[in-house]
Amino acid sequence: MSGFDVNQVRKDFPILDQEVRGRPLVYLDSAATAQKPQAVIDALVRFYQHDNANVHRGVHVLSERATEAYEGARETVRRFINARDVKEVVFVRGTTEAINLVAQTYGRKHIGAGDEVLITQMEHHANIVPWRMLCEQTGAVLKVIPVDDRGELVLDAVDALLTERTRILAVTHVSNALGTVAPVKELTRRAHAKGIPVLVDGAQAVTHFPVDVQDLGCDFYAFSGHKMFGPTGIGVLYGRKERLDAMPPYQGGGDMILSVTMEKVTYNRVPYRFEAGTPNLEGAVGLAAAIRYLEALGMENVAAHDRELLAYATQALESVPGLRMVGTAREKSGVLSFMLADIHPHDVGTILDREGICIRTGHHCAQPVMQHFKVPATSRASLALYNTREDVDALVRGLHKVLEVFQ
Numbered sequence: 001m002s003g004f005d006v007n008q009v010r011k012d013f014p015i016l017d018q019e020v021r022g023r024p025l026v027y028l029d030s031a032a033t034a035q036k037p038q039a040v041i042d043a044l045v046r047f048y049q050h051d052n053a054n055v056h057r058g059v060h061v062l063s064e065r066a067t068e069a070y071e072g073a074r075e076t077v078r079r080f081i082n083a084r085d086v087k088e089v090v091f092v093r094g095t096t097e098a099i100n101l102v103a104q105t106y107g108r109k110h111i112g113a114g115d116e117v118l119i120t121q122m123e124h125h126a127n128i129v130p131w132r133m134l135c136e137q138t139g140a141v142l143k144v145i146p147v148d149d150r151g152e153l154v155l156d157a158v159d160a161l162l163t164e165r166t167r168i169l170a171v172t173h174v175s176n177a178l179g180t181v182a183p184v185k186e187l188t189r190r191a192h193a194k195g196i197p198v199l200v201d202g203a204q205a206v207t208h209f210p211v212d213v214q215d216l217g218c219d220f221y222a223f224s225g226h227k228m229f230g231p232t233g234i235g236v237l238y239g240r241k242e243r244l245d246a247m248p249p250y251q252g253g254g255d256m257i258l259s260v261t262m263e264k265v266t267y268n269r270v271p272y273r274f275e276a277g278t279p280n281l282e283g284a285v286g287l288a289a290a291i292r293y294l295e296a297l298g299m300e301n302v303a304a305h306d307r308e309l310l311a312y313a314t315q316a317l318e319s320v321p322g323l324r325m326v327g328t329a330r331e332k333s334g335v336l337s338f339m340l341a342d343i344h345p346h347d348v349g350t351i352l353d354r355e356g357i358c359i360r361t362g363h364h365c366a367q368p369v370m371q372h373f374k375v376p377a378t379s380r381a382s383l384a385l386y387n388t389r390e391d392v393d394a395l396v397r398g399l400h401k402v403l404e405v406f407q
Contacts, residue, residue, distance in 0.1 A: 003301035010386045012037040012293075023356025026394045031176050031204060031335055031382030032360050033226045036290075040230060043289035047282050054278055056255055070281055073288035074271075077236055080291045081221065082212040087241055090271040091279055094235035095203040096126040098222035099170070101237055101274060102199055103130040105247040106220075107168065113139030116165045118196075120145040120153055120182070121372060122175040125365040127201045131170060140167070147372060151178040151327035158187065162194050169198045173205035177366035177380070178327030179310075179335030181205075188217045197243065203227050207294075207384065208333045209303035219243050225283060229384075230290035234283030237274070244270040251276040302385050306334055309383050313392045317381075320399045326378050337364075337378040340399060341406070345379040348402050355398045 010016055013035045018025050027035060047069065053062035055070045071086075078086045092098045111117065117131045121144050135142045143161055146154045162169070169191045174181050188198045199220040205211055207228040213221050220243065225234040239247075249256055249267055253276035258266040267273050294302065313336055317323055322341035340348050349361035360380045363370045370377060381395055 003304065004297050004385075006305065006386065006388050009297070010388070012039065013386050014038060014041070016386060020356045021354055023354075024394075026355075026357040026391045028381040028383065028387065028391060028395060029358045029360050030207070030384035030387075031227070031364075031380065033232065034207060034229045034384055035386065036229055036231070036286075037293050039293050040286050040289045044231065044282050044286050047285045052281070055281060056272075066281055069285050069288075070279065073284035076288040076291050080211075080295065081206070081236075081238055082214050083238055084214065085241055087270050088238055088244065090237040090239065090244070090274045091284055092222075092235045092237050092274075093233055093280070094224035094226070095201055095222045096130075096224075096235075098220075098235055098237035099127055099199065099201065100130045101250045102168075102220050102222075102239075103134045105250050105274075106197075106243065107131075107134045108138070109246075109248060111138055111140045111167045114165060115140045115167045116143050116163060117141070118143045118145065118161055118166050118169045120171050121147045121368050122151065122153070122178055122180060122182075122366065123170070123172050123368070124176050124201060124203070125367070126203075127170050127172060127199075128368070141165075144368075145171075147178075147180075147369070149373075150329050151175065151180045151369075152329045153180075153182060153187075155183070155186075158190055162191055162196060164194075166191075166194070166196050169196055170201070171198070172201040172203075173211075174202075174208065174333050174335075175327070175366070175369070176204050176335065177337055177364040177369045177378070178329065179332040179337070180327060180329040181331040181333050184218065185216050192217065204334065207302075208306045210299040213238050225287040225290065228287075228290055229293060231280075231283045231286040234280045234287050236287075239270075241270065244274070247274075249273050249276070253277040255279075297385065305385055306383065309387060309389070309392070310334060310336070312389055313381070313383065313395075316392050316396050317399075320396060321403065323399065326373050326375065334383045335380060336382070337380045339375060339378060340402060343402060343406050345377045347406075348379045348399070351402045351405055352395070352398045355394070355401065357395055357398045359395070 051065040197219040221238040226232040256276040345361035
């Protein structure tokens with residue numbers, strides 16, 4: 001059993017205490033964005049009311065407080081993912097920007113015509129499109145590790161795809177469309193054996209179970225604040241310091257420089273080299289508050305709750321007539337994608353909305369996954385630490401109502 005009282009946890013999230021369309025809200029769309037605990041809301045309000053100022057440059061007291069809060073958030077992130085050094089924590093807008101940053105700095109410097117970028121078939125578009133763009137810019141080749149009909153990576157194909165021309169492996173930790181947990185540590189071991197760096201899209205992982213970047217061994221790890229109960233517009237790129245030190249800047253502007261003349265620019269050290277302009281100060285403060293909230297619950301407890309509720313929800317959904325799960329990997333986290341009879345997922349989502357139930361329908365920014373399973377879209381219920389068995393039961397009742405409508 002998980003080590004926290006989920007009903008008590010729900011009280012920390014004020015948005016959940018409401019009715020929509022005359023029904024109690026059932027929020028099952030946390031893979032798109034998670035709700036925010038009062039602790040995060042309070043941290044944002046407190047920052048704006050007492051500490052708001054720009055960071056790093058000011059000598060007045062508010063700037064000093066804001067800088068302390070911002071850099072304190074960097075240390076909080078470092079601790080949460082067990083990075084070696086705060087210099088390995090770069091604040092960005094989210095996972096998407098983090099991956100683009102690596103593609104356009106490390107990638108443009110190290111990847112050329114005829115080189116290869118290896119990704120997987122179950123990536124979010126954020127871990128496909130930046131690499132496709134890089135390949136178009138450089139003449140490199142994009143290669144793909146396939147998935148099988150369970151939604152698991154075909155590991156037998158990996159060693160043959162990691163060639164002497166492979167310059168980076170980019171892989172999701174948890175598929176947002178399938179819930180599949182990728183064997184990131186094993187993939188990193190195989191890639192590093194051939195001298196190939198690894199980037200991990202951790203957007204769907206950090207909210208569900210402990211992540212230790214040193215244990216994983218990856219070179220880069222990206223995630224977003226809004227998926228893990230923090231604000232939107234803030235995210236993190238972890239990069240091993242030796243990798244970041246060797247990368248050119250991503251954007252130019254204030255604070256990413258040491259000196260500027262009309263003849264020469266000297267760039268700042270990492271991580272500031274990659275944080276041009278005024279950063280999302282309150283976003284970093286809110287992200288730190290979200291991390292402290294998770295740490296207070298205990299990530300092992302969060303992971304246990306995720307496993308228990310996912311098992312219950314999987315069994316409950318499989319009892320619904322005509323429902324077919326899309327993605328049945330042996331190791332999953334937090335996501336249930338499905339087709340219901342021959343009903344279009346958008347219709348499923350619309351009818352559930354009338355019952356106060358929020359799910360996601362569509363291709364989930366993972367169109368190659370949909371193409372593999374030969375479906376235009378799926379219905380996706382995604383779970384978080386505030387969801388309960390009662391939420392799942394409400395979903396099942398709602399799906400029976402969908403079937404009644406289409407009988």
